[in-house]
Amino acid sequence: MSSDEKKTILVVDDEPDVQVYLQTLLEDNGYNVVVAQDGVEALEKVQESRPDLVTLDITMPEKSGVRFYRDVKENDDLKTIPIVIVTGISKDFEKFISTRKQVPPPEGYVSKPIDREEILDLVKKLA
Amino acid sequence: MHVLVYTSPILDSIGMISRVMEMSTDITPIRNLQSQLESIGLLIGSVSHGIKGLLNGLDGGMYLVNTGMKKGDQGRIQKGWEMVERNVNRIRSQVLNILYYTKEREPGYETISAVELATDVCKHREAKAAELQVKFEWELDENAGNFEIDQAAMRSLLVNLLENALDACRVDKKKTEHLVTFRMKGHADHVLFEISDNGIGMDQETREKAFSLFFSSKGAKGTGLGLFISNNIIKAHGGRIEFESKLDQGTRFEIMVPRTRVESELEETAN
Numbered sequence: 280m281s282s283d284e285k286k287t288i289l290v291v292d293d294e295p296d297v298q299v300y301l302q303t304l305l306e307d308n309g310y311n312v313v314v315a316q317d318g319v320e321a322l323e324k325v326q327e328s329r330p331d332l333v334t335l336d337i338t339m340p341e342k343s344g345v346r347f348y349r350d351v352k353e354n355d356d357l358k359t360i361p362i363v364i365v366t367g368i369s370k371d372f373e374k375f376i377s378t379r380k381q382v383p384p385p386e387g388y389v390s391k392p393i394d395r396e397e398i399l400d401l402v403k404k405l406a
Numbered sequence: 407m408h409v410l411v412y413t414s415p416i417l418d419s420i421g422m423i424s425r426v427m428e429m430s431t432d433i434t435p436i437r438n439l440q441s442q443l444e445s446i447g448l449l450i451g452s453v454s455h456g457i458k459g460l461l462n463g464l465d466g467g468m469y470l471v472n473t474g475m476k477k478g479d480q481g482r483i484q485k486g487w488e489m490v491e492r493n494v495n496r497i498r499s500q501v502l503n504i505l506y507y508t509k510e511r512e513p514g515y516e517t518i519s520a521v522e523l524a525t526d527v528c529k530h531r532e533a534k535a536a537e538l539q540v541k542f543e544w545e546l547d548e549n550a551g552n553f554e555i556d557q558a559a560m561r562s563l564l565v566n567l568l569e570n571a572l573d574a575c576r577v578d579k580k581k582t583e584h585l586v587t588f589r590m591k592g593h594a595d596h597v598l599f600e601i602s603d604n605g606i607g608m609d610q611e612t613r614e615k616a617f618s619l620f621f622s623s624k625g626a627k628g629t630g631l632g633l634f635i636s637n638n639i640i641k642a643h644g645g646r647i648e649f650e651s652k653l654d655q656g657t658r659f660e661i662m663v664p665r666t667r668v669e670s671e672l673e674e675t676a677n
Contacts, residue, residue: 295577296462296463296492316577392462
């Protein structure tokens with residue numbers, strides 16, 4: 280696969296171990312990967328690199344994951360980019376969903392510890 | 407005290423209420439038991455979330471090591487192995503925290519040298535700081551003398567705060583250079599420790615809840631026990647723990663530990 284055929288995934292997580300893990304896993308499976316460590320950086324990178332999909336940790340400081348999600352889904356230019364939520368806290372995820380009625384639900388959800396097959400299938404399907 | 411009151415009307419011969427019988431039961435022990443059960447539930451929930459995050463880190467490390475071996479990529483193997491080590495160390499400190507929380511232990515006071523304890527703690531985290539490429543400086547007062555403390559508890563408290571400081575630098579990608587400073591100074595009636603970092607800092611919510619049980623800013627990566635226990639250790643020693651922190655700028659903790667144990671101080675005041 281030549282580099283311009285590769286799809287680009289934006290990985291948003293504040294934990295460096297998860298960034299390295301997801302980046303390596305996705306690159307091994309033929310994707311270009313861009314990494315952001317918080318919602319502010321993610322918003323810059325999503326506009327800059329126009330990824331085919333975003334994986335998003337919503338339990339980051341300053342609720343920045345949730346804010347990033349809302350910003351993307353309320354932006355006509357960006358809202359078609361699929362977002363897969365990756366988190367270890369299912370309770371937070373439910374709360375997040377219930378308070379976000381005005382924006383559409385995320386395209387996918389993966390719980391930590393990440394099942395490699397599951398996330399790769401989901402990325403393949405949505406990206 | 408919690409009291410449960412039952413009342414029952416007593417009727418006379420024509421069916422009118424003439425008296426009321428009241429039975430009061432002290433249910434304080436039941437309420438205490440309920441709140442203990444609630445804490446255990448919260449602890450299990452918090453620990454499970456912590457384990458999920460740690461498992462994810464271990465999984466990631468294993469993935470890098472395994473694929474690194476297949477590809478013969480030494481750099482990848484090393485990166486993966488560091489992830490495994492880091493997460494194993496986190497499991498170790500979480501387990502120690504849980505044991506500390508669940509076991510009501512009597513502090514075992516002994517008189518020890520402040521500079522020896524501080525040196526031991528700093529040396530313990532020196533390699534970790536180097537691995538994370540965080541500059542680690544320590545300034546210890548050689549003439550700080552002795553103080554009477556529960557050595558194991560105080561050591562774990564200082565290690566815990568240093569770990570937090572290093573962690574705050576590790577996850578901060580906004581600065582290129584990170585510095586953690588550990589200071590210890592002896593005063594007439596107390597020993598002062600100061601641990602500062604220029605890591606991610608805390609937002610307002612984190613600052614307000616920093617010492618609360620089960621609150622963690624580390625998402626699924628923390629149990630919310632570390633600072634809660636640190637605070638309890640310091641209280642048991644009759645000292646105080648304070649901090650100031652600014653988001654994106656860093657955090658500074660100050661820990662004051664009296665030279666002599668609390669009880670003896672109280673006796674002196676009484677005399």
